[in-house]
Amino acid sequence: MSRARNIEALKNILIVVLFLTTILLLYFLWENVTMKTFRLSSILPAGSSHSLRAEDVTRPEEIVFSFGAGGVTADPDVDGRYWELWMNAFQKYCGRGELLAEEISRAQFLQLTDYRAVFCRFAYDLPLESFCQQRGISNRGLNQIACVTEMGYSAGSPESVFLYDGRSGRCYRLVSELPAEGFEEIIRAAEQGEYLVYYGAASLFGAESSAVLPLNYSSTLAETPCGAELGGADDAERKAIAEQFFGADFGFVRRIEESQGSLIYMYGYDQKTLTFAADGSMVYREALNGEAGARRDYFEALQDALDFIENYGGWREEQGRHLQLRVRDAYEIESDRQKGYRFVFGVGLEGVPLYGGDGNLLTVEIYGRQVTAYRRCLPDGDLEKWKEDREKEAFSVVGLLSEGYPAIYEALRGEAPPPVPPEGEEAPQEGAFEWVAARLQNARPGLVRDAEREGSLRPAWVLCVDDCDFFYDLYSGEAFGAVPRQKD
Amino acid sequence: MKKVIMALVLVLTLLCGSCFVCAASDPAVTVVNPQGNSTVYADNILISVKVTATRVLKITVFEEKLLNEDGSLSSLDSLEALGQVTAGSLRHVVVSPAETFYSNGNLSFYTKELKGITPGIYKLRVTTLDENGRTQYLQECYVVVRPPSEAKALSFQSEQSGVLSFLQSFLKNIFGN
Structure with a gap:
C-alpha cells in the first residue's frame, strides 16, 4: 500500500518537473530568446535595486x-x-x-x-x-x-x-x-x-571667465577603433530589446525597415517608437500621457531616469568596463502644461570624458514618472588600446582659441565675426575674440567619436563655449566638429 | 631740489600710466598679464602678450636692483623706492633672456611662465622690431612681487553687522529678490 503511495508521489513530482521544463523550453524556443540576450536585469521588477545612484552621478x-x-x-x-x-x-x-x-x-x-x-x-x-x-x-x-x-x-x-x-x-x-x-x-x-600648473582665462586673455587652462600639456591618449554599443546587434537581439520596451503591447507593434538602415518599432500612431539607427544608436520615444503625474523632486526624477537606464539596456560598469557615469547637463522642460526634466549623462573612462561627436551619449527626458525620450549611443569594442606608453605634446590650447575663435563666434552667433579694424584704427571694446573668451567655460582633453573615421575615438581638446562643445585634434589642432550640449 | 622733482616725476609716471613707455607703444601689441604697476603675491609670474597683426617681437624680463656702495645688489620692495633710485645706482638684472616671437596671424598670444620668482620689482620689456631688426616700438611694464604670505584678506563692500545682514537675508527670504 505504502509502495503504491510512493509511486504516486513520484509521479506527481515528475509531472511538476515536466511542466516547468515545458515552460522553460517554450520561453527559449518559441520566443527565440538566446542565452546571449538573456539578462537577469530584464526579468527583475523595475527599481528593485539601485546600482546607479543619483548621489553617485552628481559630481563636479x-x-x-x-x-x-x-x-x-x-x-x-x-x-x-x-x-x-x-x-x-x-x-x-x-x-x-x-x-x-x-x-x-x-x-x-x-x-x-x-x-x-x-x-x-x-x-x-x-x-x-x-x-x-x-x-x-x-x-x-x-x-x-x-x-x-x-x-x-x-x-x-x-x-x-x-x-x-x-x-x-x-x-x-x-x-x-x-x-x-x-x-x-x-x-x-x-x-x-x-x-600641472593652469592659468585663468582672466590672466591669459583678460577675459571675465573662470575657466582655467594649461599652457603646456602632454598626453598618452591615442586614437582607438570603437563601434557603437548596438552597432553589431542582429535582428533577434533588436527584437528582444524591443520586447522589453513594449512588453504586453509587442503583439500590436509594427516593424518598419528604412532604406538608410534604420529599424523602427512603432506602437499605435507614434504613441511609442523605438528606433535603431544605422550609426548604432537607439532612440525610444513615448507620447506624453495624462498619467505622468506632477513633476517630482529633481533627485527623485534623476533616480527614476537612472532606474530606466538600468532596466532598458543596463549599465556596463557591472561588466567590468569601468566607465563612470555623471550628469553633464540637467534642465527643466515643459510640454502640454506638464513639467519635467531632461538629463544628459556624460561618460568617463578613468576620468577622461568620452563624447559622441555628433550627439550626446545618453539622454533621458522624464515627466512625473513617465520617461518620454531615451537616447542611447554608448561606445563599444575594445577600449584597451586608448593609451600609448609615451607622452606626446598636445597642441597649445591658447593657440587653439586664438586661431579658432572666428569659427566659434560664427557657430554661436550665426554670423561672421566683425572684421579686425585696419592697423592704426582703434579696436572695439569687445571684439569677436573677447566675446568668445568671456564665454569659455572650460577646455579639457577627451576622446571623441569621429564619424568620418569609422566612429573611432579620437583624442581631442574639447572647448566648451556658451554650452557648446567644440572638438579639435589633441595633437594637430585640426577642428572636427561641434555639438551643443542641449542637442539630442 | 632738481633730484626731488625728477624723482617725483618718475614716481608719478609709474603710478599714473599703466605702462611706462619709452617710445610710442605698438597699437597691435597689448600686455595682458602682468598688469602694469600691479602687485602680485606669488612665486611665479605669467606673461601674456596679445598681438593682433604680423609682428616680430623681442620680449625680455629684468629685475630692477639697487647697486649698493659695497658693490652688492639688493632687491627693491616698492615703486616709490624705485623712483628714488638714481640712474647710476639702478641695475637691470636679466631674469628671462630676450626671446623672439613671430606673429603671423591676425591674433596670437605670447605666453611664458616664470617660476621661482623672489620678491622684488620686475620689468617686462616688449620691443617691436621692423624688417631691418631695428626697434620700432618699445613698451615696458613694471610689476611688484611680494611674498604670498603678505596677501591681505579680501574685504567685501557690503560688510554689515550681524543683525543688519540677518534682517536683509530674512526680508529676501520672505519677499524674494
Whole structure:
C-alpha cells in the first residue's frame, strides 16, 4: 500500500518537473530568446535595486585648486575623493543653524582664486534646495539661491563659503555661525600630489571667465577603433530589446525597415517608437500621457531616469568596463502644461570624458514618472588600446582659441565675426575674440567619436563655449566638429 | 631740489600710466598679464602678450636692483623706492633672456611662465622690431612681487553687522529678490 503511495508521489513530482521544463523550453524556443540576450536585469521588477545612484552621478566636472602663489590646477577627481572631503566640510559648515547669504560681484568672485582656494565646478546648474535636502543640509537662509553651478572656499575670506548660480549669473558669499573647517585640508591634500600648473582665462586673455587652462600639456591618449554599443546587434537581439520596451503591447507593434538602415518599432500612431539607427544608436520615444503625474523632486526624477537606464539596456560598469557615469547637463522642460526634466549623462573612462561627436551619449527626458525620450549611443569594442606608453605634446590650447575663435563666434552667433579694424584704427571694446573668451567655460582633453573615421575615438581638446562643445585634434589642432550640449 | 622733482616725476609716471613707455607703444601689441604697476603675491609670474597683426617681437624680463656702495645688489620692495633710485645706482638684472616671437596671424598670444620668482620689482620689456631688426616700438611694464604670505584678506563692500545682514537675508527670504 505504502509502495503504491510512493509511486504516486513520484509521479506527481515528475509531472511538476515536466511542466516547468515545458515552460522553460517554450520561453527559449518559441520566443527565440538566446542565452546571449538573456539578462537577469530584464526579468527583475523595475527599481528593485539601485546600482546607479543619483548621489553617485552628481559630481563636479572638475575641482579647481589654487595654492595661493600663482599655482592653480584643475582635477577631474576620478575617484570622487576631493568631492567627498568637500561635502563633509560643507555639511559641517552649514550645520543645522542659520546661514546668511549676501550677493557679491562676479569680479569679486573671480578674485577668490588669487588666494589658496578650492572650487567644485559643475557642468550644469544643480537645484540647490533639492541638493541640500538630498545631502541633509539645512538650506535656511539660502532660499534666494535657486541653483548652484560652482561652490568654493577661499583663504581670501576664510570665514565664508562661496556659491555661483550659473542660471541667474549671481555670486553669493555664505556666512555660517560655525567656523569654516576642513577646507584648508582639502587644498593641502591636493598640493601634496603632483599637479600641472593652469592659468585663468582672466590672466591669459583678460577675459571675465573662470575657466582655467594649461599652457603646456602632454598626453598618452591615442586614437582607438570603437563601434557603437548596438552597432553589431542582429535582428533577434533588436527584437528582444524591443520586447522589453513594449512588453504586453509587442503583439500590436509594427516593424518598419528604412532604406538608410534604420529599424523602427512603432506602437499605435507614434504613441511609442523605438528606433535603431544605422550609426548604432537607439532612440525610444513615448507620447506624453495624462498619467505622468506632477513633476517630482529633481533627485527623485534623476533616480527614476537612472532606474530606466538600468532596466532598458543596463549599465556596463557591472561588466567590468569601468566607465563612470555623471550628469553633464540637467534642465527643466515643459510640454502640454506638464513639467519635467531632461538629463544628459556624460561618460568617463578613468576620468577622461568620452563624447559622441555628433550627439550626446545618453539622454533621458522624464515627466512625473513617465520617461518620454531615451537616447542611447554608448561606445563599444575594445577600449584597451586608448593609451600609448609615451607622452606626446598636445597642441597649445591658447593657440587653439586664438586661431579658432572666428569659427566659434560664427557657430554661436550665426554670423561672421566683425572684421579686425585696419592697423592704426582703434579696436572695439569687445571684439569677436573677447566675446568668445568671456564665454569659455572650460577646455579639457577627451576622446571623441569621429564619424568620418569609422566612429573611432579620437583624442581631442574639447572647448566648451556658451554650452557648446567644440572638438579639435589633441595633437594637430585640426577642428572636427561641434555639438551643443542641449542637442539630442 | 632738481633730484626731488625728477624723482617725483618718475614716481608719478609709474603710478599714473599703466605702462611706462619709452617710445610710442605698438597699437597691435597689448600686455595682458602682468598688469602694469600691479602687485602680485606669488612665486611665479605669467606673461601674456596679445598681438593682433604680423609682428616680430623681442620680449625680455629684468629685475630692477639697487647697486649698493659695497658693490652688492639688493632687491627693491616698492615703486616709490624705485623712483628714488638714481640712474647710476639702478641695475637691470636679466631674469628671462630676450626671446623672439613671430606673429603671423591676425591674433596670437605670447605666453611664458616664470617660476621661482623672489620678491622684488620686475620689468617686462616688449620691443617691436621692423624688417631691418631695428626697434620700432618699445613698451615696458613694471610689476611688484611680494611674498604670498603678505596677501591681505579680501574685504567685501557690503560688510554689515550681524543683525543688519540677518534682517536683509530674512526680508529676501520672505519677499524674494
